[in-house]
Amino acid sequence: MGIKLSIENMTKSFDNNKVLEDLSFQVHEGEFVSIVGPSGSGKSTLFHLIGGLYTPDSGEIQMDGKRINGQRGSISYTPQSPSLLPWRTVLDNVLLGGEIIGKKSEIEALQMIERAGLKGYEQAYPNELSGGMKQRVSFIRSLLSPQSLICLDEPFSALDEFTRLEMQNWLLSIWEQDKRSILLVTHNIEEALYLSDRIIVLSDKPAKIKKEFTIPFPRPRLESIVLSEEFLQWKKKIYNEIRSY
Incomplete structure (x- = not known):
C-alpha cells in the first residue's frame, strides 16, 4: 500500500503551551487508522493541522507525497x-x-x-x-x-449505544466498498478496535506517540467480535497504555 498521509516530526504550541511534540506517523492508501489518548492530548489540534487551519511550528505534513503545511482543502472532515x-x-x-x-x-x-x-x-x-x-x-x-482522506472527529460521541453501533456497521459497509483512507479520533477504545486496521495511542500533553497497535481482526468485521475474549484482552491492553503516563 502506498502512503496517503505522512506526518513527520511535527510540533505545535499555543502561547508557549506545547500541545504536540515531534509527532510522526503515516496513514496508507485504503487504511482505517484511529487515534486515541487522554482528554486534552491534542487530538483535535492534530486534525486542525492536517486540515490547514493551523500551521505546525516545525515538521512536515504530506499528502500523496506533497507538502500541505497550512493548506486547506486537502481532507474531507466530519466533525462531532x-x-x-x-x-x-x-x-x-x-x-x-x-x-x-x-x-x-x-x-x-x-x-x-x-x-x-x-x-x-x-x-x-x-x-x-x-x-x-x-x-x-x-x-x-x-x-x-x-478528497481522498476522510478525517472523523468523534462522529458517534453524541449517539446512544445502539445507534452508535448501527452507525459503525453502516460506516464499515460503505467503507468496504469505497476503501478511502480514514483517520478517526475517538475516546472510545471499543470503537477504535471495532473499526480500525491500526490504532495510534497518544501520550498526555505535549502529545507524542506512545504506541501503535495493528489490529488482527479479519474483515469484514462481525458485530459478535465485540463480545469475544480476544476483543476484551485488546481493550485492556490499549486502556492500560493510555492510563500509563
Missing part, C-alpha cells in the same frame, strides 16, 4: 456534530462538497442516500431528522467530497 446547513435539504447538504469545486453528481448522491437508508428524505430538512439520520447525511457529504 453533523453541522448540516439548516436551510438546505438532505440532497443539497450532501452535494455541498462537490458543489464548492464545481463537480457535483446528483445521481451518485441519490444512490448514496438510498444506501444510507434515507430514501424518501431527499427533500427533508435537518430539523426533520433524528440524530443518527443527521450523522448519516454528514458522512455521505464526506464520502461525496473529492
